[in-house]
Amino acid sequence: MTLPPAAQRAFEDYPVGLKVVSKTHTVTEKEILEFAKEFDPQWFHIDPARAAASDFGGLIASGWHTCAMCMRLFFNEFLPEAGALSPGVDELRWRALVRPGDVIHVEVTVQDARITQSRPGRGVVSTYIEVINQRGDVAMSFKAANFILTRAAIGG
Amino acid sequence: MTLPPAAQRAFEDYPVGLKVVSKTHTVTEKEILEFAKEFDPQWFHIDPARAAASDFGGLIASGWHTCAMCMRLFFNEFLPEAGALSPGVDELRWRALVRPGDVIHVEVTVQDARITQSRPGRGVVSTYIEVINQRGDVAMSFKAANFILTRAAIGG
Numbered sequence: 001m002t003l004p005p006a007a008q009r010a011f012e013d014y015p016v017g018l019k020v021v022s023k024t025h026t027v028t029e030k031e032i033l034e035f036a037k038e039f040d041p042q043w044f045h046i047d048p049a050r051a052a053a054s055d056f057g058g059l060i061a062s063g064w065h066t067c068a069m070c071m072r073l074f075f076n077e078f079l080p081e082a083g084a085l086s087p088g089v090d091e092l093r094w095r096a097l098v099r100p101g102d103v104i105h106v107e108v109t110v111q112d113a114r115i116t117q118s119r120p121g122r123g124v125v126s127t128y129i130e131v132i133n134q135r136g137d138v139a140m141s142f143k144a145a146n147f148i149l150t151r152a153a154i155g156g
Numbered sequence: 157m158t159l160p161p162a163a164q165r166a167f168e169d170y171p172v173g174l175k176v177v178s179k180t181h182t183v184t185e186k187e188i189l190e191f192a193k194e195f196d197p198q199w200f201h202i203d204p205a206r207a208a209a210s211d212f213g214g215l216i217a218s219g220w221h222t223c224a225m226c227m228r229l230f231f232n233e234f235l236p237e238a239g240a241l242s243p244g245v246d247e248l249r250w251r252a253l254v255r256p257g258d259v260i261h262v263e264v265t266v267q268d269a270r271i272t273q274s275r276p277g278r279g280v281v282s283t284y285i286e287v288i289n290q291r292g293d294v295a296m297s298f299k300a301a302n303f304i305l306t307r308a309a310i311g312g
Contacts, residue, residue, distance in 0.1 A: 039224040040231060042239040063242060064224050067193040071220050075196060083198040086219060088249035094242065 010050065010151035011123035014110050016075035018084040022073040022106040027061060029100035035065040061098035066140050070131050073106040082154050084125075092142035103134040111143070121153035165236035166307040167279035170266050178229040178262040185256035185263060191221040217254035223298050226287045229262040238310050240281075240302040248298040252289065259290040267299070277309035 003013055003020060031050065036045030040062035044051045051059045061069075098104065112126035126149050131140040159169055159176060185204065194202030196218035199277045200207045217225075253259065257280040268282035281304050 034226075038228070039225045042231065042235070043237075044239055062227070066224060068191075068220050071196045071218070072194070075198065077208070079198070081199075083200055084249065088247070090247060090248070091244070092248060093244035111217075132217050 006074075006079070006081040006096050009082075010154050011113070011115070011125065011146075011148045012079060012087060014113050014123075014125045014148060018110040020078050022056075022077040022108075024103050024105045025068070025069055025073060027100060027102045029059060030080055031058055032061045032065065032100060034116045035068065036062045040064055056097070058099055061072070063094040063133045063140070065125050066094065066098050066104075067092075068130060069104065070106055070129065070140065073104075074129065077106070078082055078108050078127075080148060080154070081144070082149050084099040086144055088145065089144045093141070094140050095098055096137040098131075098133070098139050102132050104139060115150070119147075120148050123150050124148075138142050159234070160237070162237040165238075165304075165306045166310050167271070167281065167306050169236075169267070170268055170269050170304060172266050172278075174236050174266040175254060176219050176264045178233040178264075180259050180261045183254055183258045183260060185215060185224070186235060187223065188217045188256060190266045191224065192218050196220055196284075208214045208310055212253070214255055219250040219296070222250065222254050222260075222287060225260065225294065226262055226285065229260075230264060230285065231263070231273060234283075235302070236310070238303060238305050240304045242302045243298055246303065248281055248296070250296050252293040252295040254287075254289070254295050258295075260287050262287055271306070275303075278303050278305050280304075 001007055002153055030088050033046060041079045044054065044060050062087050068136045074123050107130045108127060109128045111128050113123060126145045129142055129144055133139050157226045159165055189202060200210065200212050200216050201218050204215045230286045247254050265284045266281060269279060280301055282301045284299055285297065286294050289295050
């Protein structure tokens with residue numbers, strides 16, 4: 001199964017079992033440092049020398065940076081152009097370290113999809129999302145929900 | 157209860173019931189746009205005119221940006237300088253929109269604190285974290301866990 005182009009994506013395009021595999025993103029030291037200096041300045045995210053001399057064996061990305069990179073890949077390849085608000089996320093786990101040079105991609109599986117009676121014109125799509133590195137390790141996983149407009153609501 | 161300076165903070169400084177209230181951060185349109193263009197380019201995060209003409213009534217921050225801003229406040233006022241890795245987060249909820257001009261702060265409450273037998277020298281501190289705006293609305297909340305070194309381990 002594949003999704004139509006982003007401009008045409010509507011609730012009906014996200015059946016249970018749909019699995020989408022994103023393109024890859026190569027993580028750079030520069031972006032790890034930039035994100036961490038602004039938002040998460042723990043030494044193992046911002047000090048390459050100290051990180052290299054520690055048990056970490058080098059710089060690691062902030063877990064929130066991994067979330068942000070995941071969102072970019074998820075947006076590009078899964079979400080409709082009309083947008084999709086989310087009420088939240090569950091069971092977010094940082095499972096393997098993310099380092100400069102890692103090549104990550106996102107795999108999204110639809111676990112539930114239902115129209116909400118209370119709010120016609122949109123449905124809730126529940127997903128399991130994994131960020132996977134070049135060795136096949138799952139670096140991060142979580143469950144998300146997104147409100148997605150129906151085909152009728154987007155006028156498609 | 158208050159925490160000692162970041163350099164002295166150890167597991168023993170985080171008893172159950174400890175509540176820490178951060179300083180404030182004023183959210184700007186510039187930073188909402190910068191974050192969203194890089195990581196979450198949905199139109200209600202990156203297009204002020206379209207957002208103003210919509211039901212949103214103006215630009216709103218990416219939920220992942222709210223996480224990142226929360227981490228910065230949490231780092232500054234709660235975490236030890238020695239750092240604190242986290243295995244993950246649960247029940248992350250985006251509960252109120254975050255807009256330019258909002259003045260947010262973070263409130264952190266320790267819900268559990270225990271030494272892990274499997275890994276001497278550190279404990280797990282479990283917290284409930286809220287991002288609160290200038291009207292007292294909870295914009296975001298979640299539960300987190302952090303590994304924090306004991307006083308003996310940091311040599312304090």
